[in-house]
Amino acid sequence: MQKFLFTGASGYIGSHTAFCFLTQRQDYQIVIYDNLSTGFRQNYEYLASIFGERVRFVQGNVGDTHTLSSLMECERFSAVVHFAASLIVSESVALPLTYYQNNTLNTTLLIDLCIKHGINTFIFSSTAAVYGEPDISLVPVSESTPLNPINPYGASKMMSERVLMDTHRAYGQFNYAILRYFNVAGASSANTREILQSARGLGQRSQNATHLIKVACECACGAREGMSVFGRDYESKDGTCVRDYIHVDDLASAHLSALTYLEREGKSEVFNVGYGHGYSVLEVIEMVKKVSGVDFSVVDSARRAGDPAILIADNAKICALTDWKPRFDDLAYIIKSAYEWERAQRG
Missing domain, CATH: 3.90.25.10 (UDP-galactose 4-epimerase, domain 1)
Structure with a gap:
């Protein structure tokens, strides 16, 4: 039985991804770690009503390294799937320090804990906002399109991507999949x-x-x-x-496909997730x-x-x-x- 830490998975995309993982893989267990600042306990309760003890909930902040470290020590996770983030563009302009702390600093602390506890697989929820305003000649944008975020939200995600890449270079066994979401919708x-x-x-x-x-x-x-x-x-x-609108269930399944790829190839990658x-x-x-x-x-x-x-x-x-x-x-x-x-x- 493999066990995964899903941060922020009482929210919209995380809860759908947890549903996908637990439905598609009978040997998976998930611990949802969420402070419920933007997530909803109803999402976890719905998952628990279907999957029982295969999904558990722990309330806490990603920046609380003591609680997270204890959780990692007890649970022995196979991988981390990291959704917890602040994500409103206009709010990021008004509160940049909040976004850099929650999205970049807390992600860095989480990656550091993964290294300390031997968790070598990390799936990161990123965004097309890292591309900023690409020249129309570059659309559709590929993963090699230059990154040029125009707000703190996009910049905070871009910085977290860089932390993941540099950590991978320094610690060879640590692998990541970065998923750059386009416009997610549906139920x-x-x-x-x-x-x-x-x-x-x-x-x-x-x-x-x-x-x-x-x-x-x-x-x-x-x-x-x-x-x-x-x-x-x-x-x-x-x-x-x-905009490129993608159904939330297709985005959820992309996380499972990315995990399967990492397990099979052992090679870190960045993936755009949209319909094209x-x-x-x-x-x-x-x-x-x-x-x-x-x-x-x-x-x-x-x-x-x-x-x-x-x-x-x-x-x-x-x-x-x-x-x-x-x-x-x-x-x-x-x-x-x-x-x-x-x-x-x-x-």
């Missing part, structure tokens, strides 16, 4: 009508969301009076920003209206600083080197799962 494909009606399941529970699909679905559910389109003068097919094509803001909004049957208010607003016109993943590397095969590359399905989740949260 668990395992959410049946009965599960949702009983107020269980997995989805994006975060409050005061800034993600386009969640915001639009909240509008369709009546939780918001309307929404804004931030700029219509970008170099794109309809003047609005274009994108949709504009207007296309997403129209699809939400179509799926929901609700025509909500949309107003034009000024551009937001730092929004690149087009950000799409070149996913050739993860597709070629691992067994990852996306299953939910369908915008209508992504939105349907997100909309049904939002509607269920409001009774």
Whole structure:
């Protein structure tokens, strides 16, 4: 029986990834370590109701090295899957020190503990924000695209990537997989009508969301009076920003594929995780209206600083080197799962 430490896995992506690991591998156990600052105990409780003692919860901060060290000493983890981070771009601009402390310093402390306790496999939740505003000629962006983050969030993740790379160079047996997420959306494909009606399941529970699909679905559910389109003068097919939207279950399975790759090859890698094509803001909004049957208010607003016109993943590397095969590359399905989740949260 292999045991894994999942930091921050009471949150959106971490809880879906834990569900994937425990569903696909009967010999896996997971300890979720989370301070619940942005995570939700309901996510762990749902996992525990299905998988029982194969998943446990420990509340704590990643910066609490004493607690983490004791946990590592007792549990003997095979690998760490690190989700715990602060991730709101605008907040990172206002509170840069918080982001560098939580995202970079705490990640460094966690890596140091891994070295001390002989945990030689590390999967890191990174972001396409490390690319900043790539020239349109470089889109789709590959893993070799120059890194040029334009906010503390992206910079804090880029620095953590560098810590991982340098640690690998210094300690040869320590291997990592860095997953650079693009735009994650949707809710668990395992959410049946009965599960949702009983107020269980997995989805994006975060409050005061800034993600386009969640915001639009909240509008369709009546939780918001309307929404804004931030700029219509970008170099794109309809003047609005274009993004690569990936279903959360496909992102979750990419972590398992990355782990399998590390176990098989023993070689550290960086992987973009997206579908390799994108949709504009207007296309997403129209699809939400179509799926929901609700025509909500949309107003034009000024551009937001730092929004690149087009950000799409070149996913050739993860597709070629691992067994990852996306299953939910369908915008209508992504939105349907997100909309049904939002509607269920409001009774």
